[in-house]
Amino acid sequence: MFKVEFVLQLDEATQVPLTLECHPEWAPKGAARFRELVESGYYNGCRFHRVVPNFMAQVGICGDPVLYSQWASKRIDDDAAKTSNARGTVTFATSGPNARTCQVFFNLVDNSFLDDQGFSPFARVLADGMEVVDKIYGGYGEGAPKGRGPEQGRIKAEGDAYLASLPKLSYIASAKVVA
Numbered sequence: 001m002f003k004v005e006f007v008l009q010l011d012e013a014t015q016v017p018l019t020l021e022c023h024p025e026w027a028p029k030g031a032a033r034f035r036e037l038v039e040s041g042y043y044n045g046c047r048f049h050r051v052v053p054n055f056m057a058q059v060g061i062c063g064d065p066v067l068y069s070q071w072a073s074k075r076i077d078d079d080a081a082k083t084s085n086a087r088g089t090v091t092f093a094t095s096g097p098n099a100r101t102c103q104v105f106f107n108l109v110d111n112s113f114l115d116d117q118g119f120s121p122f123a124r125v126l127a128d129g130m131e132v133v134d135k136i137y138g139g140y141g142e143g144a145p146k147g148r149g150p151e152q153g154r155i156k157a158e159g160d161a162y163l164a165s166l167p168k169l170s171y172i173a174s175a176k177v178v179a
Contacts, residue, residue, distance in 0.1 A: 001022065002024075004019070005017060005175070007173040007175075010136065015173060016132050016135075018133065021123060023083070026120070027120040030091075030100065031123070044173070045172065046060060046172050047059065047061075047166075048137070049169065050150070051138035051149070053138055056106060058093055068156055081121070082120070083121050084112045084121070085110070085112055085115055089107050090124065091119045107121075137168045137170045140169070150162075
């Protein structure tokens with residue numbers, strides 16, 4: 001087990017800490033990749049680009065298209081789900097079998113229906129941290145065409161230049177392994 005401490009920038013004026021407890025025994029490949037991404041500084045500055053109320057908050061397309069493409073090409077195999085996608089767990093997003101890369105999401109509610117779909121939690125939010133997660137800006141909602149949220153393709157291609165047009169997005173100011 002190891003811990004990761006985020007400093008989240010919720011809005012222009014509000015920075016708050018958030019600690020995750022990572023469990024390699026739940027998802028060994030996912031936990032190892034997450035640690036690698038945190039230790040490399042990948043998540044520093046990453047915006048929560050997809051926040052769907054009563055579902056999840058997703059982060060992991062960094063604002064540097066070159067850096068994103070490097071990590072997006074490094075897929076990892078699936079881990080069998082050993083714990084449920086309960087509120088407060090953190091899971092890699094995936095586009096299909098064995099396709100996890102660098103995007104993760106925080107379960108805002110019990111999403112146990114994801115357990116048999118290849119979504120294997122590797123961490124959980126500690127203490128009252130979900131009060132922080134619940135404050136992540138979600139006003140843009142789901143991405144197009146289902147909502148007004150950021151277009152993932154444009155983030156991947158244009159990075160921070162595109163994200164500047166979405167100033168209310170909360171983001172990870174910093175991330176580090178602390179124990």
